[in-house]
Amino acid sequence: MNWDWSNVEDFMPHFWDGLLVTLQALAWGTLIAFSLGLLWAIAQRSDQVWIRWPVTAITEFIRNTPLLVQLFFLFTVVPEFGPTMSPLTTGIVGLGLHYSTYTAEVYRAGIEGVPVGQWEAATALSLPKRRTWTAIILPQAIRRVIPALGNYVVSMLKDSPQIAAIGALDMLGEAKGFTQATFTYEAISIVGIAFIVIAYPASVLLRVLERRLVR
Amino acid sequence: MMTSDFITAWFLPGLWITVQITVYSAALAFVIAFPIGVLRTSPLWIVRFLAGTYFEIFRGTSALVFMFWMAFTVPMLFGFSFLPMAAGVLALGMTYGAYGSEIVRGALAAVPVAQREAGVALNFTKGQRLRKIEIPQAWPEMLPPFNNLLIELLKGTSLVSLIAVADMTFAGNLWRLVTAESAPVYTVLLVVYFVLAFLLTRGMRLLERHAKARIGQAPEKVGLLGGLRSKSSIDAVTGTGGAK
Numbered sequence: 001m002n003w004d005w006s007n008v009e010d011f012m013p014h015f016w017d018g019l020l021v022t023l024q025a026l027a028w029g030t031l032i033a034f035s036l037g038l039l040w041a042i043a044q045r046s047d048q049v050w051i052r053w054p055v056t057a058i059t060e061f062i063r064n065t066p067l068l069v070q071l072f073f074l075f076t077v078v079p080e081f082g083p084t085m086s087p088l089t090t091g092i093v094g095l096g097l098h099y100s101t102y103t104a105e106v107y108r109a110g111i112e113g114v115p116v117g118q119w120e121a122a123t124a125l126s127l128p129k130r131r132t133w134t135a136i137i138l139p140q141a142i143r144r145v146i147p148a149l150g151n152y153v154v155s156m157l158k159d160s161p162q163i164a165a166i167g168a169l170d171m172l173g174e175a176k177g178f179t180q181a182t183f184t185y186e187a188i189s190i191v192g193i194a195f196i197v198i199a200y201p202a203s204v205l206l207r208v209l210e211r212r213l214v215r
Numbered sequence: 216m217m218t219s220d221f222i223t224a225w226f227l228p229g230l231w232i233t234v235q236i237t238v239y240s241a242a243l244a245f246v247i248a249f250p251i252g253v254l255r256t257s258p259l260w261i262v263r264f265l266a267g268t269y270f271e272i273f274r275g276t277s278a279l280v281f282m283f284w285m286a287f288t289v290p291m292l293f294g295f296s297f298l299p300m301a302a303g304v305l306a307l308g309m310t311y312g313a314y315g316s317e318i319v320r321g322a323l324a325a326v327p328v329a330q331r332e333a334g335v336a337l338n339f340t341k342g343q344r345l346r347k348i349e350i351p352q353a354w355p356e357m358l359p360p361f362n363n364l365l366i367e368l369l370k371g372t373s374l375v376s377l378i379a380v381a382d383m384t385f386a387g388n389l390w391r392l393v394t395a396e397s398a399p400v401y402t403v404l405l406v407v408y409f410v411l412a413f414l415l416t417r418g419m420r421l422l423e424r425h426a427k428a429r430i431g432q433a434p435e436k437v438g439l440l441g442g443l444r445s446k447s448s449i450d451a452v453t454g455t456g457g458a459k
Contacts, residue, residue: 002292003292060443061405061409063443063444064366064370064408064409064412064413064443064444065370065405065408065409065412066370066371066372066373066384066405066408067370068373068374068376068377068384069373069384069387069401069404069405069408070405072384072387072388072391072397072401073397073401073402073405076391076397076401077397077398077401080397080398102452105444148450148453148455148456151450151453151455152452152453154453155452155453157277158275158276158277158278159277159279160277161277161279161280162279162374165377171280172277172279172280172283176283179287185287185288185291185292188280188283188284188287188288189284189288189292191280192276192277192280192281192284195275195276195277195280196272196275196276198275199274199275199276200271200272200275203271203274203275203455206455
């Protein structure tokens with residue numbers, strides 16, 4: 001075993017660049033996943049069959065197929081008839097879309113957890129549908145599912161290196177490039193440790209949050 | 216190369232590799248998940264701590280980075296190398312084993328305390344209690360989240376294509392390079408993964424019905440198209456939510 005700290009030192013500037021890209025992907029991906037997921041969840045409760053059924057089918061399909069293949073699909077197929085996106089943008093869309101199907105389930109559970117009496121009360125007050133959702137149901141549903149949503153952000157973080165496969169320079173992408181250019185091997189170890197160092201405190205934090213927000 | 220040649224030369228062998236890797240890494244994950252999960256319910260704090268450390272480390276690990284590390288760093292750092300497929304199976308098995316341990320722990324913790332106390336009252340040893348009382352009751356509770364985890368694992372096997380294992384995704388990428396037609400190739404690939412996930416779910420539902428019948432519970436009614444994921448209080452994807 002011959003670990004060389006000077007290689008680590010050389011890699012660090014690339015590491016910070018990569019970390020920034022990873023965090024960017026995570027932040028935008030989270031934004032897409034949270035908002036799109038809510039849309040899916042509400043659409044799945046629609047009384048219109050032609051909305052409910054396709055949305056359920058699409059989310060089931062996306063959730064049960066590999067993110068990696070979806071990324072390849074987005075990166076190569078979409079430009080054939082749509083906009084050409086950079087690897088990072090494709091990665092963000094892919095991560096956001098993939099995880100929106102998980103957050104949809106989280107929201108769904110949260111919405112189902114709101115007591116029926118709340119719906120009935122809204123009906124009794126003859127609140128319009130929009131007000132029922134925004135003022136009664138969602139505030140109660142979302143509060144309870146914040147920790148669960150957070151756990152999916154941590155999951156997304158751990159899946160985010162897959163965007164390196166389509167050429168985005170996130171932490172893994174930088175490490176791969178550095179490794180191939182210098183024939184050293186320290187970079188991937190550093191990145192591996194970085195994931196644990198970020199993910200562990202995040203999940204501890206979420207456990208604390210869960211104790212305070214749920215029940 | 217003709218498409219039909221390509222399918223027999225690359226795609227079907229790739230499908231077979233995907234199935235093999237799923238089976239091997241599921242077996243490894245299971246073999247890791249059970250002892251770690253049981254040890255995490257141990258009354259000794261040091262045992263709980265060590266098993267918990269395994270869980271926390273591998274739950275915080277990105278499976279892909281770990282796989283790269285096994286495939287590219289280990290040979291240079293320690294001077295021995297795995298077959299690429301073994302590196303993939305080890306990485307997947309060890310990370311998903313950590314998630315699985317949370318399922319085992321949560322299901323064991325959900326067995327009513329009175330059951331354990333009854334075992335104590337009957338003078339059962341710890342091992343007997345585990346084998347004859349706790350695991351048989353926890354097992355049907357484990358199957359639905361195991362089903363979800365298995366689908367995650369199946370999806371995760373696509374990562375081995377990035378360490379040059381010729382699985383289905385690898386074959387798909389080659390196929391795209393040869394035909395230069397992305398849309399049909401990746402659509403077929405996604406559909407095949409979906410069908411595999413569907414078949415896994417059918418198999419797991421059968422196991423679940425069998426396990427529930429054995430301890431005298433009625434199976435939950437789910438339609439043929441009632442979703443691939445099973446309902447469970449334990450979230451297999453994030454490794455959270457089990458009984459404390």
